Amino acid sequence: MGEVALRFLQAGLESTKGTGVAATRVLLSRITNANFDRPREFVEEDRGTLVGSQRFNDGVKDYTFTIEGPANYEQSGWFFATVGKGSVAATTINTVAKQYVYTPQTTAVGDDLQSATVEFGDDTQEFESEYCEGTGFTLGFDTLAVGQATPLTMATNYFTQSLTSNTKTAALTPPTVTSILATGANVYLGSTSTAFGSLAELTGSLRSFSLDYQNGLGRKVFVGDGDTYSSLGRGRRVITFTAMVEGDAAGVTRFVEWDLGTEKRMRLRFQGGIIAGSSPATTYKLIVDGRFVLTAFNPLEAVDTNTVFSIAGRFLPDSTISDSDIQFTLVNLEASYT
Numbered sequence: 609m610g611e612v613a614l615r616f617l618q619a620g621l622e623s624t625k626g627t628g629v630a631a632t633r634v635l636l637s638r639i640t641n642a643n644f645d646r647p648r649e650f651v652e653e654d655r656g657t658l659v660g661s662q663r664f665n666d667g668v669k670d671y672t673f674t675i676e677g678p679a680n681y682e683q684s685g686w687f688f689a690t691v692g693k694g695s696v697a698a699t700t701i702n703t704v705a706k707q708y709v710y711t712p713q714t715t716a717v718g719d720d721l722q723s724a725t726v727e728f729g730d731d732t733q734e735f736e737s738e739y740c741e742g743t744g745f746t747l748g749f750d751t752l753a754v755g756q757a758t759p760l761t762m763a764t765n766y767f768t769q770s771l772t773s774n775t776k777t778a779a780l781t782p783p784t785v786t787s788i789l790a791t792g793a794n795v796y797l798g799s800t801s802t803a804f805g806s807l808a809e810l811t812g813s814l815r816s817f818s819l820d821y822q823n824g825l826g827r828k829v830f831v832g833d834g835d836t837y838s839s840l841g842r843g844r845r846v847i848t849f850t851a852m853v854e855g856d857a858a859g860v861t862r863f864v865e866w867d868l869g870t871e872k873r874m875r876l877r878f879q880g881g882i883i884a885g886s887s888p889a890t891t892y893k894l895i896v897d898g899r900f901v902l903t904a905f906n907p908l909e910a911v912d913t914n915t916v917f918s919i920a921g922r923f924l925p926d927s928t929i930s931d932s933d934i935q936f937t938l939v940n941l942e943a944s945y946t
Contacts, residue, residue, distance in 0.1 A: 614731040617675070618780050619740075621689060621946060625723040626769060626838075628738040631777040632946070633686065636785055637677030639728055640763075644771050645670040646835075668829050669836050671737065671771055675726075676763035679747065680785035681880055681892040681940045685710075687764050688936055689945050691742030691823065694722035698944065702890040705883045706943060710936040711929055712845060719825070719840050726768070727776055736774035740766045741840060743825050747896075748818030749790035751852060751911055760788040760878060760894075767827060769836050788878045788894055790817075796875040804875050804897045804928065813859065815852040815916055817876065819896070821934070822846045847923040847934050849900070855907065855915035862919055866902035871924065873899050883941055895937040899926035 617639060618631035647667030650660065675687070688710045689696065698706035713720050724740045745764040752758050795814045796807035824843025829836075853859045865872060880892030904920035923933040 610730050610732040612730070615729070616776065617728045618777060619724050619726040622723045622725055626739040628725045628736065631725065631727045631780060634780050634782045635675065636680065636683060636782060637675045639673050640676055641674040643670070643672045666835055671768045672766065674763050674765050676761065678759035679762040679788045681788060681894065681938065682783060682785040682942055684762065684894060685938050685942060686945045687742070687745065687762060688938070689722045690724055691721060691745050691764055691821070692936060694720050698942070702886040702888055704885040704941065705890050705939055706941060708938045711932050712934065714925070714931050719842050727774065729776065734774050734776040736772050737768040737770055739769035741825060742766055742823065744822040746818060746820050749816060751816040752790060758790040760790055786880050786892055788880065792880060793876060793878045798873055800871050800873055800899060802873060804873060807873060807875050810858060813853045815854065815911060817849065817851045819847065819849045845933065848920065850918070850920045852909065852916050852918055855917050859917045862902065862917060863905055863907065866905040866919065869901055871899060871901050873926070890939065893937065893939040896934065897929060898923045898934040900924060
């Protein structure tokens with residue numbers, strides 16, 4: 609019947625880019641913004657007829673889609689492997705907890721991101737896309753408000769080499785996950801000479817936040833490739849953010865920093881519940897570290913009765929995170945993301 613209620617989404621990380629694999633996990637998200645464009649250019653010729661064209665040429669496939677949904681501590685690492693840093697191994701901390709550190713590459717040649725095979729469909733038809741590469745993502749939360757939950761949301765953009773009808777990998781079950789909530793977050797701010805772990809907490813200020821991470825990946829098509837790309841190029845990465853802060857003395861400090869172009873360090877830490885069996889006890893965590901400069905400031909926004917300031921910034925290289933512009937640390941119980 610093709611019921612929307614019976615749609616599914618599952619995937620596996622590829623051992624060799626472009627070689628499909630069976631799905632290994634159900635992804636608790638959904639596909640949006642699907643664009644499976646197979647261009648066909650119709651040839652205009654003088655043939656002594658009113659019929660516009662009698663033949664066409666197939667162009668190179670342009671297949672893209674987004675996977676989005678509320679972020680969780682268990683599956684975020686899978687997405688970071690495809691769009692941030694691939695093949696990251698876990699370190700065991702506090703007896704049983706697993707810590708993953710994703711530091712995007714800076715000067716290394718080549719693409720270290722992991723590609724994926726993605727399966728999706730419903731109760732009637734299943735499809736598969738291979739060589740899915742993450743081109744960027746957004747990560748953030750809306751303005752916090754009374755009477756609603758505010759999960760961190762993640763939307764990851766992919767392009768893919770193929771779209772085929774396929775038989776769904778059987779026997780995969782949805783995992784148990786824990787949503788990452790903005791209300792369980794702390795923000796820390798300080799000078800570029802202060803270690804990320806020693807930054808002072810900024811309370812009563814941050815109202816909303818959205819990170820935009822763009823890889824600059826480019827598809828390469830060579831003579832002999834046919835109607836799809838066969839390789840990737842790695843461009844310059846650009847990471848920006850927008851946020852809303854309270855219009856108070858701390859907000860005015862943001863104005864001064866924007867006005868003077870003052871570089872700062874920031875840590876945004878999300879925490880969940882205590883990880884079972886951890887000793888000493890530790891919580892589920894997602895930590896975002898980065899060095900930035902503010903690029904925009906607007907003092908005339910409002911939320912309910914409060915004046916708020918809208919700000920924007922761009923991340924810059926930092927020597928303490930291998931000259932990268934951002935670093936993600938994830939703590940959970942996942943043994944691996946293979």
